[in-house]
Amino acid sequence: MLTSLFVALAISAVFAGVPNSDENKRMMDHLSDAEHFKNEHHNKQFDHDAFLGEDQAKTFDQLPPEESKRRLGMIVDKIDSDGDGFVSLVELKDWIRYTQQRYIEEDVHRHWVQHNPDGAETIPWETYRKNVYGFMDDMSQADLQAPNSEGFTYSNLLKRDRRRWTYADGDLDDALNRTEFAGFLHPEDHPGMRDIVVLETLEDIDKDKDGKVSLEEYIGDMYKPEEGELEEEPDWVKQEKEQFTGYRDTNKDGFMDAGEVKDWIAPPEFDHAEAEARHLVFEADSDADEKLTKTEILDKYDLFVGSQATDFGEALARHDEF
Numbered sequence: 001m002l003t004s005l006f007v008a009l010a011i012s013a014v015f016a017g018v019p020n021s022d023e024n025k026r027m028m029d030h031l032s033d034a035e036h037f038k039n040e041h042h043n044k045q046f047d048h049d050a051f052l053g054e055d056q057a058k059t060f061d062q063l064p065p066e067e068s069k070r071r072l073g074m075i076v077d078k079i080d081s082d083g084d085g086f087v088s089l090v091e092l093k094d095w096i097r098y099t100q101q102r103y104i105e106e107d108v109h110r111h112w113v114q115h116n117p118d119g120a121e122t123i124p125w126e127t128y129r130k131n132v133y134g135f136m137d138d139m140s141q142a143d144l145q146a147p148n149s150e151g152f153t154y155s156n157l158l159k160r161d162r163r164r165w166t167y168a169d170g171d172l173d174d175a176l177n178r179t180e181f182a183g184f185l186h187p188e189d190h191p192g193m194r195d196i197v198v199l200e201t202l203e204d205i206d207k208d209k210d211g212k213v214s215l216e217e218y219i220g221d222m223y224k225p226e227e228g229e230l231e232e233e234p235d236w237v238k239q240e241k242e243q244f245t246g247y248r249d250t251n252k253d254g255f256m257d258a259g260e261v262k263d264w265i266a267p268p269e270f271d272h273a274e275a276e277a278r279h280l281v282f283e284a285d286s287d288a289d290e291k292l293t294k295t296e297i298l299d300k301y302d303l304f305v306g307s308q309a310t311d312f313g314e315a316l317a318r319h320d321e322f
């Protein structure tokens with residue numbers, strides 16, 4: 001079982017009390033940004049969690065299976081842009097990039113309009129803080145500082161948002177224009193925000209707060225055996241341990257520091273869309289010809305509806321495409 005799922009559940013429980021559900025969702029996205037960068041096991045599981053966690057009315061899994069397969073088939077036709085009957089790696093990569101960009105653009109637009117209804121050039125920090133965390137003004141210092149309380153969780157999220165805001169604020173006027181705001185909301189998509197993504201990821205995994213990631217913390221972030229069960233460690237966990245020791249911890253001091261975390265989640269040339277496309281082709285290409293037919297894709301239906309190729313199934317539920 002994944003920690004990220006527990007975190008997501010815990011946070012969603014906490015945020016049930018916050019008025020603005022759109023902001024709740026962003027908080028959860030916030031937590032998930034870094035997950036996008038992580039290794040394949042994590043990623044795959046994350047894709048499914050994210051998909052299943054979608055609570056919008058038009059979620060894909062509310063469609064009857066025949067209908068969702070029909071829609072997936074239509075998406076395959078679109079991905080196959082040269083119409084040769086095969087989905088190539090490049091076509092799949094282009095499609096994933098397209099759906100990612102579309103999702104990000106719509107998300108930024110929605111939040112931008114919400115925090116800036118009058119269409120000003122910038123959103124000042126204070127406006128954003130009031131909109132999102134204004135309810136904290138009514139809480140006492142004791143409420144905000146009690147360890148493991150809701151108030152404490154909010155305080156930490158506020159601090160994290162404040163810091164990320166400052167990173168995104170290129171001209172340091174404490175207000176974000178649309179470009180800067182996009183970097184704030186989706187740092188994973190902005191090379192200039194890499195360092196803050198690395199820092200937030202490190203902090204999430206670094207449970208003992210010593211500023212570095214131990215092997216236990218690294219594995220603990222991806223894998224938790226069921227309570228009281230003596231199940232044998234899965235092979236992928238063994239492989240992850242070898243990865244940590246053999247590759248991730250490059251200076252062999254037993255820990256991943258910020259630089260090593262950066263090489264892991266955000267290597268300079270890393271292309272997320274390409275990695276996801278390779279992963280999907282690898283998993284679905286049953287005749288190993290390095291391209292996919294519609295049948296191969298429909299045979300791996302579960303994989304694709306949980307994938308970013310369908311924007312977590314969202315593309316299958318969009319009205320404008322069917």
Ligand SMILES: *[C@@H]1O[C@H](CO)[C@@H](O)[C@H](O)[C@H]1NC(C)=O
Nearest residue numbers: 169170171172177178179180
């Ligand atoms: C926002 O400000 C940055 C500098 O921080 C600038 O490079 C960018 O062009 C501005 N974008 C818009 C939409 O004004």
